[in-house]
Amino acid sequence: MSNNQxxxxxxxxxxxxxxxxxxxxxxxxxxxxxxxxxxxxxxxxKWHRQISLLAIENIREMQQKGxxxxxxxxxxxxxxxxxxxxxxxxHTKLRLGDDVLVEVTQIGKKCHRHCAIYHQVGDCVMxxxxxxxxxxxxxxxxxxxxxxxxxxxxxxxxxIFEERQxx
Numbered sequence: 109m110s111n112n113q114x115x116x117x118x119x120x121x122x123x124x125x126x127x128x129x130x131x132x133x134x135x136x137x138x139x140x141x142x143x144x145x146x147x148x149x150x151x152x153x154k155w156h157r158q159i160s161l162l163a164i165e166n167i168r169e170m171q172q173k174g175x176x177x178x179x180x181x182x183x184x185x186x187x188x189x190x191x192x193x194x195x196x197x198x199h200t201k202l203r204l205g206d207d208v209l210v211e212v213t214q215i216g217k218k219c220h221r222h223c224a225i226y227h228q229v230g231d232c233v234m235x236x237x238x239x240x241x242x243x244x245x246x247x248x249x250x251x252x253x254x255x256x257x258x259x260x261x262x263x264x265x266x267x268i269f270e271e272r273q274x275x
């Protein structure tokens with residue numbers, strides 16, 4: 109990948125928690141470990157959902173419904189901007205920053221127990237709009253890092269997947 113390629117989006121926040129079932133805390137930078145996930149995160153491990161990603165645009169949808177939420181509150185590890193994540197096919201690859209490469213493994217998830225946000229407003233974005241990935245190449249990620257999207261089959265960079273905010 110050449111340095112002059114246009115980014116498809118960027119990282120807004122990196123978030124972690126040591127226990128499952130809680131909001132994640134925003135951190136200045138995080139270390140993604142190959143075939144494991146985000147260092148010191150409760151959801152990391154040798155499985156297909158090593159990290160989770162959610163777009164800030166989707167968080168803003170919940171804010172417009174009157175919910176006081178921000179990056180990490182849906183237990184996502186990486187908050188993005190400029191990408192319609194849920195439209196990416198499984199096996200799509202994302203380059204985060206200069207070194208990290210992840211592969212999309214799952215779009216959305218089944219919500220077994222409705223979270224506090226769901227009980228408050230009757231809706232939650234993570235089960236529909238969040239995505240999960242495994243780490244193919246590790247490295248450091250931080251807010252501001254570019255995200256490039258690559259086709260699953262060809263490895264060619266895809267055009268920008270930009271989400272437009274609902275007015």
